[in-house]
Amino acid sequence: MNVQRLVDAYIIGLGDNSDNSSLLQALTESITSGHISLLELVQALGSYLASEEASRRSKGVNVLSDVLNNLPTQAIPSQATEKLIEFFCARLADATCVSGILTSINALLRLPSLTDKLTVGVLNALFRDVHVQSFQYSTRSTAYKLLEIVIQSHPEAVKAMGDDFVLGFAQMLDGEKDPRSLIVAFQIVPKIVGLVDVKNNAEDLFDVIFCYFPITFKHRDGDPSAISPDSLKTALRAALTCTPYFGGMSVKPLVNKTSATSPSVKVDAFETLTAGSRVYSPDDFKPELETLVEQIREDVVMAASEDVVNAALDTLEAIYGAISPAAPSPSSPGNRIADITENSSPLDFVLKEAVFQLTADEVKNPEQVGRILRAAARSSAYNCSIVSDAVIPIIVERLNNTDALTVRRELMDVLNYILSASCDVERKAECLDADKLNLLNIYRPETAVPVDNEHSFSHIVRLKGITLLILLPRFLDGNEAAVALQTLASAAIEHNEDENVNKEGAHLLVQLAQSKPEQIKSIVLPMFFGALRESMISIHKVTRLLNTLGAIGVATSDVLLTLLQGLASLVTSNDLASGHPALVVSTIRKVIEAVAAADRSTVNVFQELLALVVAPVSDWLVGMASTKKPLSDQLIAECAKAVVAVFSKLDAGIQAEKLKPLFDRFLPAITSTNESDLCPALPLFSAAVCSCWPQTNIPVDNIAAFVDGLVTASLATNSDVHRNACLEIVASIINKTKSSPARGDLVKAALKHYELADVDVSEPVVLLHHWVARALVNCNDSVGYTCISWLISQITQSSLLSRSAAEGFSIVLGDHNWAVTQATHGVFKLLSKQRFYTTVLPEITAAFNQTESDNVKANLLVVLTNVVQHTPKSVLMNGITETVPLLLSAIRLTDGDLKAASIRTITMIILETPETLNDDIVNSVIPLLLDSTVAGNKSNTVEVRRAAHSTLTLIPEKYSFSLMQPLRKNVVRALASARDDRKRLVRSDAVKAYNKWLKFGEE
Amino acid sequence: MNITQKINDAPLVYEVVAATRGIQDSDFDDSIEDPIDAEEVYELIRNINDPEHPLTLEQLHVTNRDHIYIDDSANRVLIEFTPTIPHCSMATLIGLCIRVRLLRSLPERFKIDIKIREGTHQSETQVNKQLNDKERVAAALENTYLLDVVNQCLATAV
Secondary structure (H helix, E strand, O other): OOHHHHHHHHHHHHHHOOOOHHHHHHHHHHHHHOOOOHHHHHHHHHHHHOOOOHHHHHHHHHHHHHHHHHOOHHHOOHHHHHHHHHHHHHHOOOHHHHHHHHHHHHHHHOOOOOOHHHHHHHHHHHHHHOOHHHOOHHHHHHHHHHHHHHHHHOHHHHHHHOHHHHHHHHHHHOOOOOHHHHHHHHHHHHHHHHHOOOHHHHHHHHHHHHOOOOOOOOOOOOOOOOOOHHHHHHHHHHHHOOOHHHHHHHHHHHHHHOOOOOHHHHHHHHHHHHHHHOOOOHHHHHHHHHHHHHHHHHHHHHOOOHHHHHHHHHHHHHHHHHHOOOOOOOOOOOOOOOOOOOOOOOOHHHHHHHHHHHHOOOOOOHHHHHHHHHHHHHOOHHHHHHHHHHHHHHHHHHHHHOOOHHHHHHHHHHHHHHHHHHHHHOOOOHHHHHOHHHHHHHHOOOOOOOOOHHHHHHHHHHHHHHHHHHHOOOOOOHHHHHHHHHHHHHHHHOOOOOHHHHHHHHHHHHHHHHHOHHHHHHHHHHHHHHHHHOOOOOHHHHHHHHHHHHHHHHHOHHHHHHHHHHHHHHHHOOOOOOOHHHHHHHHHHHHHHHHHHHOOOOHHHHHHHHHHHHHHHHHHHHHHHHOOOOOOHHHHHHHHHHHHHHHOOOOHHHHHHHHHHHHHHHHHHHHOOOOOOOHHHHHHHHHHHHOOOOOOOOOOOOHHHHHHHHHHHHHHOOOHHHHHHHHHHHHHHHHHOOOHHHHHHHHHHHHHHHHOOOOOOOHHHHHHHHHHHHHHHHOOOOHHHHHHHHHHHHHHOOOOOHHHHHHOHHHHHOOOOOOOOOOOOOOOOOOHHHHHHHHHHHHHHHHHHHOOOHHHHHHHHHHHHHHHHHOOHHHHOOOHHHHHHHHHHHHHHOOHHHHHHHHHHHHHHHHHOHHHHOOOHHHHHHHHHHHHOOOOOOOOOHHHHHHHHHHHHHHHHHOOHHHHHHHHHHHHHHHHHHOOOOOHHHHHHHHHHHHHHHHOOOO | OOOOOOOOOOOOOOOOOOOOOOOOHHHHOOOOOOOOOHHHHHHHHOOOEOOOOOOEOOOOOOOOHHHEEEEOOOOEEEEEEOOOOOOOOOHHHHHHHHHHHHHOOOOOOOEEEEEEOOOOOOOHHHHHHHHOOHHHHHHHHHOHHHHHHHHHHHOOOO
């Protein structure tokens, strides 16, 4: 192969900017396979590399760099590496070739054969011969890349160069303006500091970097570089705070920058100081401390932006933490904090001003003073002691001598901040013990206080203080803590004029539940249970108490079981006023559901919950039912939902085990054709059976016979509860049977009574079909559609059962609490809703078009509305055009909820695909909507009128003025009179619609 | 009218109190009639924007729930508003905005009176006269520039 020809062609290609990839591939393949050597390539390039003409030289170098970059490392022999490096170093002074040479060197630096000596040579040549800033961005970027590669693969070379490397880098960076290069350069600085002691050149390096502070950069849309202002800031901050040598130079200018007017610059300066406090020497901060503290105080008091305040307080905490991290040791006078004496502690800058404020007649900015003191105290346990010792006695003394409520509240506020710092550093100051009695007195709630805002504010502050006292390590003894908790609990329980006091008490108890679960269990819970047992308790208070208990239960798993057990025994003790057991059981259910959703509990927890909480409540309910005591439907439903929440989380094996006793107890009752005493409690049994996994063994000998028995009972019984329980179980079992023949047999067993014609078509038979359809449609079984067709035929025959057949479609498609749902492991196949929609909708449309009877039409529209209501929007929009005429008829023919639902479907169509209605909107939709806004018409309920108004509001947004113009006058007139509707909600919607139409076309 | 130079540069901004009336079951019962009350009228005007600042009349305490007097059966409503400063030249414009908002929202049977709250403006009488003169209001609303300003103030009210 002729190398020279290839090279010449390549050079010509470079000149024409044409695609050279095939030539490049040919060259690299020849070298890799050994057909030509690198030496031959260089010889072929000789005339170019040695040319007098700069552009020819540059092209030669470019060919070489392209080839080197594409060659695998093993294809470059080690002796060639040395020669090439020497050649390139010598050529670095040739400005036209620098870009190509740097790329070639980067390729060679990857080679393992490259020695550190050669690398030093490259670096020296780079720093000496190349004035990086005089080149364009791509070349500069290659130069920085070179440094990065060297630092990564030849750290010894960098160490050997030492100061020269640092100086070289500083010169190279000096004057850089492109953020893409800057971010790389800033990232290099900490790496250099890691390898070389920068002590001698710290100033040079610092100057070159610090001139960019504070860095601002706007990311433009469409900018391909992934540099964000934040990443640039962070990189600069990391560079500025990478070595303690920068401390002496950076603290002063940074402190000056904190007085800048721009909040972002302030935040940046504060955050850089915070980062510096971890690296710089504490001595660097001391001279500037007073100015800095003054500035921080100003920023916190001005509170221009919460970001600035937080950054300032973080800086204060970090710097005090760095200056005096621990108590001075008397044995080591050379210690860096040895100069802290009684008279000059760095904390004085904070304390003097705070003490001045706290002793003034009126405490100004108590919150800000408190926050500053807290930040200073939180910096270390030692600082916390100093702050507490200096401030707490002053506050305590003043509180003892002051009666002014506002001042007391403000002082307590400050005290709370300091105590919270003590809790954070987990160390209690000495002075606290001395003032213990005073503190307890301060926070003791006032008795018989008049009701006004100020009092409830100070009550809330006091409650916060009490919480902090409880949280302080080793401060309160057992009895005192108990009294404190009782105070909090009574604040949460007792009736307060200001509900915020209750809320705060409850909130604090929830917080304490995490750190003091035992005390909460032994002290707080009994108080709550006692309050719930009171006979004259209002429903509002019961709800409030139960909400608090629920929050405590969800907050910590340690209290959970005791709490729920307590609630369960409250229910079973019969001590609660009527109506309240349902609320308590509802709370139990919600807590269990929250725990299950948090996913931190194991099956064991649910077993315990079943045994200790749900089972006793269920047993109590069954006992009540068997003694024929009245039970509210809500109570039974809540308890059944609690059974579902626990039972559905158990393993299949445990479920089977727990089902046995349930079957022993309930089987005779549920399969009996007469109404038994246990009938009201049957939903509990249904909930348990429906919550089982598909693989759970149902403890009966023959499932088909069991299903048969349930169906017989459901058809014979007069009780709706009994019938529903039977049919729910039948549907659940059919749905969860995996094998299709077995499922077919079960369906046969279920429907045979009807098919054998031993029963007339009655309401229970229709209901049976609804439930079987629900079970089968969701698992995509085609037999389900036979049931659906049967139901539609019932509707079209216009029998007495047409209405219930139509309304029952909500059972087929709607949500249920436990039967055939995803939460109870029901089988839901993909696309089952789509299949239902595409299969059933044409059937409804066809039946609608064929029938003459208004009654049948109305019933078909009930089905349609149910289908539309329960079908996902994405599915619904396919083929919606055929449905539009039906929906419009639905608005004409139906009333109440169904009419409102039809109007809402129209709204949805207008929102999603307005063009579908282009033909109907003017002639049909708007006149129908206007008719629906008339209050006098009985079919136009409040919901219908509201829905019509919201649809009318939407129309001007979605359709052109030219289309609507002929109607506008009429619509505006109709809406003007709708503003005088008798119902407030309708009026408000009418006003919105009226204004929209009034302005329509004006823009 | 030059509204680039602000009459009141730094008005006091008050916290907004959330609407007290939630939705109740009786709201859906057609047999119970809900008369139009002060609360409902306040809901209509509380979110009107001030012509000078991007703040609502409620935030500036220009309008107040307690300064609305309504008699639904007699078809009368009286709104009293409080300019932020006694020499506020925007008072007429604010009054006009309130009037237009109510004309566009209340049933046509109502007679609407808009007044400056007594003792809160130096040219109270003139402004009140201007605001309640049908013809002057109609003339003002024919001025397209003024109508634009009013519409801008009302943009947030819907």
